[in-house]
Amino acid sequence: MQLISLRNVSKVYPNGVAALRGVELEISKGEFTFLVGPSGAGKSTLLRLLFREEVPTSGVVLVNGHDVGRMRRRQIPFLRRQIGVVFQDFRLLPQRTVVENIAFALRVTEVHPREIKRRVSQVLELVGLTDRALAVPPQLSGGEQQRVALARAMVGHPLVLLADEPTGNLDPANANGMMRTLLEINRLGTTVIMATHAAQLVDRARQRVVAMEDGQIRRDALAASYSEEVVR
Amino acid sequence: MRLRTWAFCLTEANQNLLRNPVLAIASITTTAVSLLVLGVFLLLSANVNQITNTIENQVAVRAFFSQSTTSAQEAAALAAVRGSPKVRSAKIVTRAQALSQLKHEFGDQGSVLNSLGSANPLEDSLSVTARTPSDVASVAKQLSRVTGVVRVSYQSQVVSRLFSLIDGIRAVGLGLGILLLLGALLVINNAIRLGIIARRREIAIMRLVGATESLVHWPFILEGLILGLIGSVVAAGASWWGYAALYSSASRSLPFVPLVTPIPFARDIALLLVILGVLLGTVGFRLSVRRLARV
Incomplete structure (x- = not known):
């Protein structure tokens, strides 16, 4: 069974903009998928449908067998506990330390404090921030802040990690580091979907690329690069 | 939780x-x-x-006689009132008793009443106690119909x-x-x-x-x-x-x-x-x- 599947999915926003038009997409467990395409192509909307930040206007969105679009409100939190999300703008709590920011995700899902401690130190090691554990976000560089956000997304052991332009605010060195960590996370077994404009990162990674334009999928290729012309 | x-x-x-x-x-x-x-x-x-x-629970009613009422009429009224089932007790208070009680209530200022000399402006009255507070009004009404009674007072106004x-x-x-x-x-x-x-x-x-x-x-x-x-x-x-x-x-x-x-x-x-x-x-x-x- 596919971990994620979109069947004839369309999304029209209340202001009349059609962000997605008849999208068909299947992603299996353990895959790494790039979503590429110009701004407004529908990449972010597609990701937002997966964690039920938006509902499709028509079509079916399945995540791990659950029909996300028709899910009851009460069930949404439990869907989100299985999905980690990283944004371009980090979305950290500025007054709280790195550890507190990461632990926050587990505290609100009622994990036992001992388990929280164990998992937080694990995930800090994964993103290489063990020595910055007690800093607060304003004291961190952009690259470090994004690592905290990534750690928070991963600390709940999600089935899938969604990254929406995770390197958009990072310099090339930090962007490369972030890319390496995402590939490492995928190698350890987590499915990753990353929406990006960073052609160089996509070209170097040699993973599945889904190219979107005007709310539709134009190209879906394995071990591919950012733009079609370069490959063939 | x-x-x-x-x-x-x-x-x-x-x-x-x-x-x-x-x-x-x-x-x-x-x-x-x-x-x-x-x-x-x-x-x-x-x-x-x-x-x-x-x-309201004070059940006393006072009926005042006109100055011209005879003591025979007053005695008849007392007997009639005592016969009523709504009345617990009744007695006649003469003008002399009323004046001395007033002097007593005035206490230290009792001497002001001396200026009255031998005149007594007060009236004889019937002091009646009703059996229950709710009987007060009907007792008062009953008293107002008695011959010689000119005024009935109880706490209803207050x-x-x-x-x-x-x-x-x-x-x-x-x-x-x-x-x-x-x-x-x-x-x-x-x-x-x-x-x-x-x-x-x-x-x-x-x-x-x-x-x-x-x-x-x-x-x-x-x-x-x-x-x-x-x-x-x-x-x-x-x-x-x-x-x-x-x-x-x-x-x-x-x-x-x-x-x-x-x-x-x-x-x-x-x-x-x-x-x-x-x-x-x-x-x-x-x-x-x-x-x-x-x-």
Whole structure:
């Protein structure tokens, strides 16, 4: 069974903009998928449908067998506990330390404090921030802040990690580091979907690329690069 | 929810309150003042009520004879009244007895009556005690029909005036109290709203990582509860303590005024105020739920 599947999915926003038009997409467990395409192509909307930040206007969105679009409100939190999300703008709590920011995700899902401690130190090691554990976000560089956000997304052991332009605010060195960590996370077994404009990162990674334009999928290729012309 | 989750919500609620202490103090003060006003009026109307009832329970009726009434007529009237089933006892008070009683009541100032010389302006009267308070009016009516009786007096005028006073106090107290409670509600609601806006980033992240809606709501419910509770405890304490102090000094200097005892009465009012305060906090939150959903 596919971990994620979109069947004839369309999304029209209340202001009349059609962000997605008849999208068909299947992603299996353990895959790494790039979503590429110009701004407004529908990449972010597609990701937002997966964690039920938006509902499709028509079509079916399945995540791990659950029909996300028709899910009851009460069930949404439990869907989100299985999905980690990283944004371009980090979305950290500025007054709280790195550890507190990461632990926050587990505290609100009622994990036992001992388990929280164990998992937080694990995930800090994964993103290489063990020595910055007690800093607060304003004291961190952009690259470090994004690592905290990534750690928070991963600390709940999600089935899938969604990254929406995770390197958009990072310099090339930090962007490369972030890319390496995402590939490492995928190698350890987590499915990753990353929406990006960073052609160089996509070209170097040699993973599945889904190219979107005007709310539709134009190209879906394995071990591919950012733009079609370069490959063939 | 688990205990540590409650602890988490409580910490969050506290942080909200500490983040904006001026607003928290404003909420607590308006709650306390409005509840205190309500409490004071409740205490006041209950006491006036008590005094009225005491007066109403006085069953004496006085029927005055004209100066020309003969003692035979008076004796006949006394016999007739004694025969009535609604009358417990009756006796004749002569003008001489009435004057000496008046002198006695005047006490130190009794000498002013000396200027009357040998004249006595008072009338003979029948002093009647009704069997029950509800019989007073009909006994009075009965007496007014007796030959020679020119005037009947009992406490009805005082009682009805006191009753309208109670109604007035209740209406003013309730109106003022409700108005102030509405004010307190708005202030609490506002405090919670500002808390929601200040924490919108946190709320968004909570939802993103899979916090249930109840976990998102509870810190704000607790915030409202804490504000309402502190305000109402202040009001309840002030009204209970204040009333107990008033009662002890009043019962020393005005022992004949039948005030309501502080326990259980003032205690119950204090309890009522606390319940109202808690309710106020909860409703204050309810009003903000829409705002919370839009974050």
